[in-house]
Amino acid sequence: MDLDLAPDPLLVVPGPSQIPPRVMKALMRVVDHRSPHFHRLYRDVVDGLKYVFRTNGDVYPITASGTGAVETMVLNFVKSGDTVLVPVFGSFSRRLVNHLRRVGAEVVEIDYGWDRAPTYEDLRARVESMGIKQIDVFATVYNDTSPGLVFRDLPKVAKWVKSYGALVLVDNVSALGGDYFEVDSWGIDVAVSSSQKCLAAPPVMSFIAVSSSEAYRKAESVNHPSIYFDIKLMRKFGEKFETPFTPAVNYLFAIREALV
């Protein structure tokens, strides 16, 4: 088959999703990322994302696929030796466990197989029966894309793990903008997502929302070797409506259009 001549197939996978022509058209623009034009673009994108994440906190765009945002979340908000509770109910939760182990976290996995999402009652009962007394971080996927399971009890669980003083970190790469999700009112400290799924924008950008002062305090106390994925740099540059490094400017134009 000559791919140059074949019509693009209709995309019916979780992502990349079908992109409206007006969003594709918006890709054809680039401005200097240290200029007032970019500052305006950055503000528009971040304001739109805050609305979608349902947060009055901060949102930072990252030029990387969803995995880059998950990595940013784990590197900056988890310390080596932290006890991290993770419900595992599909391959993206399994991947999250791998990210966490790489930074030296003591991961407590609660396994649900691939046919049911965690529930508040079950998770709590299993944690209590294991005699777990310390949870520094609760990390989870919201919609595990591989089995297609949504963790509906996340708001209840977030409230409960706060009684341990845990930070709540959520990978919502595949459902942001496509299902209910509320960073602030659900008590989520940090959440990540990306451009190519429910937002129906082109792949390559991801986003991290940071809603609490506890999260920023934790980030101050974590040492990690990454410059590209450093939340402190993202915050410093975000204050002047810029990114620390050259972002995919044209993709941000497309994301702005997708958020309209």
Ligand SMILES: Cc1ncc(COP(=O)(O)O)c(C=O)c1O
């Ligand atoms: C829940 C979830 N997390 C993380 C990822 C990784 O995202 P990406 O492929 O954009 O790096 C995906 C991708 O499908 C996903 O569905």
